[in-house]
Each structure stands twice: as C-alpha cells, then as structure tokens.
Amino acid sequence: MNRVVKWLRSQRDTDRWRNTDAMYRAVVVGVALIAAGVVAHTITLVLFGAPLLLSAVIALPHLGEPKVRQPRMPRTMEPGKRVEIVFEIEPGEGVELTALRAPRGKTIGVGRVHLLPGNTKEIRTELSRTSWGEGVDLRPDRLFAGPDALRIYGPIVGTEGTRIVLPPVVALPTGPLPPRPSGLVGVHRSPRPGDSTELRDIRVFQPGDRLRRIDWRVTLSAAASTGVMTPHIRERHADADATLIIALDTRLDIGQDIGDWATPAIGLRDKGTLDTAVKAATSLAASYLRQGDRVGLADLGWPQLSLAPGSGPRHLLKLRHQLVLCTRAAEWTPKPTLRPQQAPAGALVMVLSPFLDNAMVDLTATIVRRGVRVLAIDLLPAQLKPEAKDPWGEVVLTIVRAEHAARLNTLREHGIAVVRWGDELPTALRNLARRRR
Amino acid sequence: MKLGAGFPVWLLRGAIVVAVGLIVLLLRAQHVATLPVLAIATFGILSAVAPASPAPAFVIAATAVSAATSGTSPFALSMLALLPLVHLVHIGSAISATVPATARVHPSALRPAAVRFIVVQASVFAIAAVAAIVPATVTPTALEVAGLAGVAVLAALAARLVTKR
Numbered sequence: 001m002n003r004v005v006k007w008l009r010s011q012r013d014t015d016r017w018r019n020t021d022a023m024y025r026a027v028v029v030g031v032a033l034i035a036a037g038v039v040a041h042t043i044t045l046v047l048f049g050a051p052l053l054l055s056a057v058i059a060l061p062h063l064g065e066p067k068v069r070q071p072r073m074p075r076t077m078e079p080g081k082r083v084e085i086v087f088e089i090e091p092g093e094g095v096e097l098t099a100l101r102a103p104r105g106k107t108i109g110v111g112r113v114h115l116l117p118g119n120t121k122e123i124r125t126e127l128s129r130t131s132w133g134e135g136v137d138l139r140p141d142r143l144f145a146g147p148d149a150l151r152i153y154g155p156i157v158g159t160e161g162t163r164i165v166l167p168p169v170v171a172l173p174t175g176p177l178p179p180r181p182s183g184l185v186g187v188h189r190s191p192r193p194g195d196s197t198e199l200r201d202i203r204v205f206q207p208g209d210r211l212r213r214i215d216w217r218v219t220l221s222a223a224a225s226t227g228v229m230t231p232h233i234r235e236r237h238a239d240a241d242a243t244l245i246i247a248l249d250t251r252l253d254i255g256q257d258i259g260d261w262a263t264p265a266i267g268l269r270d271k272g273t274l275d276t277a278v279k280a281a282t283s284l285a286a287s288y289l290r291q292g293d294r295v296g297l298a299d300l301g302w303p304q305l306s307l308a309p310g311s312g313p314r315h316l317l318k319l320r321h322q323l324v325l326c327t328r329a330a331e332w333t334p335k336p337t338l339r340p341q342q343a344p345a346g347a348l349v350m351v352l353s354p355f356l357d358n359a360m361v362d363l364t365a366t367i368v369r370r371g372v373r374v375l376a377i378d379l380l381p382a383q384l385k386p387e388a389k390d391p392w393g394e395v396v397l398t399i400v401r402a403e404h405a406a407r408l409n410t411l412r413e414h415g416i417a418v419v420r421w422g423d424e425l426p427t428a429l430r431n432l433a434r435r436r437r
Numbered sequence: 438m439k440l441g442a443g444f445p446v447w448l449l450r451g452a453i454v455v456a457v458g459l460i461v462l463l464l465r466a467q468h469v470a471t472l473p474v475l476a477i478a479t480f481g482i483l484s485a486v487a488p489a490s491p492a493p494a495f496v497i498a499a500t501a502v503s504a505a506t507s508g509t510s511p512f513a514l515s516m517l518a519l520l521p522l523v524h525l526v527h528i529g530s531a532i533s534a535t536v537p538a539t540a541r542v543h544p545s546a547l548r549p550a551a552v553r554f555i556v557v558q559a560s561v562f563a564i565a566a567v568a569a570i571v572p573a574t575v576t577p578t579a580l581e582v583a584g585l586a587g588v589a590v591l592a593a594l595a596a597r598l599v600t601k602r
Contacts, residue, residue, distance in 0.1 A: 050560070050561050145532075
C-alpha cells in the first residue's frame with residue numbers, strides 16, 4: 001500500500017522525469033493486445049499492439065536534466081520600444097520536445113506556450129507591450145518531453161519578469177507660467193531686474209548700476225534735449241524658472257460608459273480618466289521641464305506619493321516612475337488633499353480631474369484662496385454613454401452632465417481657468433500665456 | 438533560433454479527429470457493427486478534446502478488437518491501413534497532451550516523432566510480412582508455451598517499465 005501511495009506521490013513531482021498517461025497507454029494496451037493476440041492466436045491484435053510497445057521501448061533511454069535560464073530584460077522601458085530577449089536552454093540528453101511559454105509579436109502578457117524542437121538551445125523573441133504601466137511580461141513556464149512525449153519533465157512554472165513601461169510623452173506648447181520671485185535661472189520673465197535680453201525700463205543711472213549698462217545713445221539724446229549730461233541705463237528683466245505642480249486626482253478612474261462607473265476595474269480602464277490624466281501629466285511635465293522649469297507632482301488621493309518640485313531630465317524620469325506608482329495605489333478616497341507646502345506661493349497648480357464630486361471643487365477653490373494660480377483641466381470624457389439596460393440611464397446622464405457643468409461654473413466663478421484636456425488644450429494654454437504677458 | 442508563429446495545437450488535435458474518421462470508415466467497410474463504431478467515433482472526438490484522458494486508449498483497444506473480430510483477413514489492405522491510423526491517434530494524443538489547447542506547435546518539433554513513426558510502422562509491416570509468409574498450421578506445443586512465457590515476461594517488463602523512476 002505504501003509503495004502505491006509513494007508511486008502516486010511521485011507522479012505529482014514535476015521536477016524530475018516521469019511517465020505520462022500515453023506511456024501507460026502504450027505499455028498496458030500494447031502488452032494486453034499482444035498477450036490477447038498470442039493467447040487467441042490472432043495476429044491482428046499483435047499488429048495493433050506492436051507499435052505501442054515499440055514506441056514505449058524507444059522512450060526508455062536515459063534522459064538528462066534540462067534547464068532554462070531566466071532571460072534578462074530591462075526594468076523600465078519607453079512605450080512602443082521593442083526589446084529582444086533570449087531564452088537560454090540546456091535541453092539535457094534525449095529531450096525531444098520543449099514546451100516553453102514565451103511572448104511573441106504583439107501578444108500582451110506572458111504569451112502562449114510554444115512546442116519547440118528539443119535540441120533548441122537558444123530562443124530569441126521580442127517584448128513589445130505598448131501600454132504603459134507595470135506588468136508581467138515574462139513567465140517562462142516550461143515542460144520537456146522525451147521521445148513521443150511518453151516521458152515528461154515538468155511542467156515547471158517560471159519566475160515572473162515584471163517590467164515598467166513609462167507613460168508616453170507627447171510634446172505640448174509652453175503654458176501660462178507665473179514669474180517666480182526668487183531664483184534667477186530659467187526662461188520665464190521675472191519682475192525683478194536681471195540679465196536677460198528683455199527690456200524692462202530705461203532710467204537714470206543710480207549708484208550700484210553697472211557701467212556697461214549705460215545706454216550712450218539714450219544718454220546723448222537726453223543730454224541734447226535737456227542740456228544736462230545724465231547717464232541713462234537700459235534695465236533688463238531677470239530670467240527666472242517657474243514651479244509647476246501637477247495635481248492628479250487618482251481617486252477616480254472612469255470611462256465613457258456610465259454603467260461601468262460603479263464596477264471596480266482590474267488595473268487601469270482603457271481610455272479611462274486616470275490613463276488620460278497620467279498621459280497629460282507626463283506631457284505637461286516634459287514640456288515644462290524641457291525649458292528649465294521645476295515640476296512637482298501631487299497625488300490628491302494619496303499625498304504621501306507626491307513628488308517635490310525638481311528640474312532636469314532625471315526628474316522627468318523620476319516623475320514618470322512616480323506616476324506609475326500613483327496609478328498602482330489609486331483608489332477612491334472621500335477627501336482629496338493638497339497640503340499648503342505642496343503648492344508654494346508663486347507656483348502654478350494644474351489640477352487634473354474629471355470633477356465629479358464637490359470635494360474636488362472645494363479643494364481647487366481652497367488652493368486659489370491661498371493665493372496660488374490654478375488651472376483646472378477637465379478630464380471627463382466628452383462622449384458619455386448612458387447605461388443601456390437602465391430605463392433611467394438617460395436621466396442619470398443628464399444629471400451627471402448638469403452637475404458637472406455646475407461644478408465647472410463654480411470653478412470659473414472663483415477665477416480658475418478651466419480647460420478640457422484634448423485638442424483645445426494647446427490653444428487654451430497659448431491664450432492663457434498671451435493674457436499673462 | 439527566432440521564435441516563429443507555429444501553428445495552433447488544434448490542428449494536431451484535428452489530425453486525431455481525421456485519423457479517427459478514417460478508422461470509422463475502414464471499420465464500416467469491414468462491416469463492423471454500428472454500436473462499436475459509434476463508440477469509437479465518440480471517444481475519438483473525446484481524444485481530440487481531452488488527449489490526456491483514457492479516451493485514446495479506448496479508441497485503440499476498441500479498434501483492435503473490432504477489427505480482429507470483423508472476420509477480415511489480417512493482411513487485407515483495409516486492415517493494414519488501420520495500423521498507422523491507430524498509431525497516429527496514440528502519438529497525436531501523447532504530444533497534444535503535453536501542451537495547453539492555446540499552444541502553438543512549431544513543425545520542426547514534430548520531425549523526430551514523424552521519423553520514428555515511419556520506422557516503427559516499417560517494423561510493424563515487416564512483422565506483418567513475415568506473418569503472412571509463415572504457413573498457418575497447428576502451432577507446436579513448445580512454441581505455444583514459449584509464446585505464453587514470452588507474454589508473461591513482457592507483462593513483467595511492462596510492470597517494471599511503468600513503475601520505473
């Protein structure tokens with residue numbers, strides 16, 4: 001009895017060679033048919049049993065231990081970029097078939113199982129996930145089989161290989177950035193006098209002014225008109241960098257179908273507001289960082305995931321990583337939060353939200369009351385679809401739209417510029433920037 | 438080697454169904470009763486759907502018994518044609534059972550199995566040729582005993598084979 005139990009247990013061990021059902025079929029049916037043929041003097045049964053038994057005998061030779069090395073792949077990647085990975089296989093003696101799970105082409109995820117020749121030592125394939133975010137792109141599940149697949153080694157579940165595809169960066173025009181009172185680097189005009197090329201004022205020379213700033217042409221014309229030689233200087237603006245805070249409403253991720261709003265989505269919704277918000281945040285951040293500004297990130301749902309303002313290409317990379325983390329932790333919280341220290345005076349706060357609750361409007365208005373410039377970017381999908389099966393679907397849609405319009409009006413009444421993310425945004429940003437000058 | 442597309446494993450399973458279909462036609466040609474033929478057809482489809490189940494074993498055993506009891510000559514063409522078909526059901530089920538239904542099969546993976554299939558079938562046809570040449574007389578007692586002893590040894594070896602670690 002113990003031997004039977006031991007044998008049954010051994011059949012479940014997948015990390016060694018074992019017989020398959022086909023092997024038992026070949027041996028039992030083969031022997032039975034041959035025995036029956038001999039006993040009954042029927043050659044037909046022997047002829048039917050012979051190939052089964054022969055294939056079982058051929059499958060007997062010693063089979064070596066096969067191995068697959070986990071392919072190396074980059075931890076992070078740009079969207080749309082392809083990367084080649086190599087599976088290195090040590091097939092072992094006598095292995096005739098290798099079943100390996102590998103991604104191929106435009107397959108999303110770990111891919112399908114491929115049945116390959118057993119002597120394959122190297123398999124090359126490409127990872128080509130286009131959607132951004134963190135995901136499992138590799139799990140080399142494998143199984144090796146001997147002749148006629150009568151003996152197998154495995155199946156062995158592979159180690160998962162995760163990869164982060166960073167959110168894509170779309171080029172945007174520069175927007176309305178307020179001058180910064182301190183700091184004398186950057187490309188934005190500061191109210192302070194400085195060394196830029198933009199003219200601020202022409203005035204009489206004062207103690208402390210640099211001699212090289214004297215505009216002799218103005219000085220001479222002034223002397224000609226007044227008769228008194230008074231040096232005049234040409235004063236210029238200082239260049240300053242600006243601080244942009246991208247405030248992301250990660251509490252909601254909704255799509256076009258109102259009927260799906262109450263259903264929790266696994267991961268990000270396709271073309272949902274959170275996906276749009278992250279793409280918008282990345283594009284805005286890239287656009288402003290490119291011109292030397294400082295960009296910070298504020299997660300309104302989880303303030304601890306926020307990122308302090310910084311500048312440079314490394315900061316953009318950090319910010320894109322942080323956006324992936326924010327979306328991973330995203331879930332509904334009743335009260336959005338933006339601490340005063342997260343939006344310093346002089347900064348521009350861009351609030352990206354679908355503005356579907358009053359708490360969001362209250363927070364945005366509070367930021368403005370602190371004296372910070374705010375630009376509200378509405379992410380609610382333009383074409384909302386009512387729930388088809390619900391007789392009240394159209395009514396619900398009307399109420400949602402009316403409430404949303406009322407919230408946006410409230411924001412405008414507080415002096416907050418509201419723009420919709422999409423085609424109209426570049427124009428709106430240009431207009432706001434022009435108005436500023 | 439660059440990973441190619443391969444073909445869906447359902448084609449391999451489809452080959453099992455085709456083989457079973459031909460078996461059914463050949464058995465009907467041998468005037469085998471409807472009930473066993475229907476059972477073979479049903480289990481044949483089951484073999485394609487669940488190749489790791491006992492269905493292929495039933496198809497092989499039932500085909501052998503039906504053919505043996507049909508009264509057709511063991512060396513008739515319709516009888517000899519059944520041998521590779523039954524073997525194909527066995528091999529096709531064995532290979533299909535190692536991968537999930539969504540897997541892709543690369544044709545080069547099947548080459549060794551195809552070569553072995555031809556070698557085994559050639560051996561079986563050689564046995565059939567020898568059996569056809571040997572005159573059918575009363576078997577001597579010594580040979581009968583030797584045959585039975587051989588079967589006993591074969592059964593013992595088979596038991597050792599299936600319990601081998």
